[in-house]
Amino acid sequence: MIYAEQLTKKFGDLMAVNRIHIHVKPGEIYGFLGPNGAGKTTTIKMLTGILKPTEGTIKILGMNIRKNEIEIKRQIGVVPDEPRMYDNLRGHEFAHFIMEIYKSPREETEKRLEDICKAFGIDYLEKFIGDYSHGMKQKLMLATVLMRQPKVVFLDEPTMGLDARSAKILKLWLRKMADNGAAIFMTTHVLEIAEKMCDRIGIINEGMLVAEGTLEELKELSEAKYESLEDLFLELTGGNEFKDIIDQLGE
Numbered sequence: 001m002i003y004a005e006q007l008t009k010k011f012g013d014l015m016a017v018n019r020i021h022i023h024v025k026p027g028e029i030y031g032f033l034g035p036n037g038a039g040k041t042t043t044i045k046m047l048t049g050i051l052k053p054t055e056g057t058i059k060i061l062g063m064n065i066r067k068n069e070i071e072i073k074r075q076i077g078v079v080p081d082e083p084r085m086y087d088n089l090r091g092h093e094f095a096h097f098i099m100e101i102y103k104s105p106r107e108e109t110e111k112r113l114e115d116i117c118k119a120f121g122i123d124y125l126e127k128f129i130g131d132y133s134h135g136m137k138q139k140l141m142l143a144t145v146l147m148r149q150p151k152v153v154f155l156d157e158p159t160m161g162l163d164a165r166s167a168k169i170l171k172l173w174l175r176k177m178a179d180n181g182a183a184i185f186m187t188t189h190v191l192e193i194a195e196k197m198c199d200r201i202g203i204i205n206e207g208m209l210v211a212e213g214t215l216e217e218l219k220e221l222s223e224a225k226y227e228s229l230e231d232l233f234l235e236l237t238g239g240n241e242f243k244d245i246i247d248q249l250g251e
């Protein structure tokens, strides 16, 4: 469903993403975990056709992104980290506008919109988007993407700005989509979120994929050498310099 090989992005001399390999199967929620500036957003932008890779191959739903960009964009769902929406539209106008672009029949749209709004507690569709908080926008963005029921979904830091209830609903909703055969790729810089939501986790640091596996596999790896998964993550992404600072602070 999602396949990338030797994926690379250079910004001048900076190797933002360095020859990474990603493979996400149907039914799988893949968490792309890494610290700030590790290359997560750059990767998701390449996978969704927003940014051209410097090198590498990307195939989504079996189609090469170089040759089938429009068809891929038609079929995937993308939730960006910063929801960009039309401030002058009301919530329901925005949702209908998006669904019309994707040619969803009006009746079906109404039903799906009602269901997803109920689940996420979206009761502000009458208001103008310009008057929404960041979290309100994020939830409406999520709703308009998920209600299309795409088979491949990319989410960049989806829980940022969401309250605990909405984050829990999102987790259950994504699980249901995956159980119905969808492939989900989400980025996060929070280990706990990756642990709770994802079947498989890839850890990226300074543009390189430094570890990958199921939660169990990563735990096994950490048990062999570290006290916890958090220590493994910190070692892989922070190293000794970080340990020195922690020691200085007396933990």
Ligand SMILES: Nc1ncnc2c1ncn2[C@@H]1O[C@H](COP(=O)(O)OP(=O)(O)OP(=O)(O)O)[C@@H](O)[C@H]1O
Pocket (backbone or CB within 6 Å): 011, 014, 016, 034, 035, 036, 037, 038, 039, 040, 041, 042, 043, 189
């Ligand atoms: N358009 C750009 N031009 C130059 N450098 C860029 C550009 N976009 C990203 N970078 C650099 O690439 C590196 C990776 O950035 P990226 O946004 O992918 O990180 P990230 O893992 O998503 O971080 P965060 O968790 O903070 O959002 C950073 O060093 C960043 O400064």
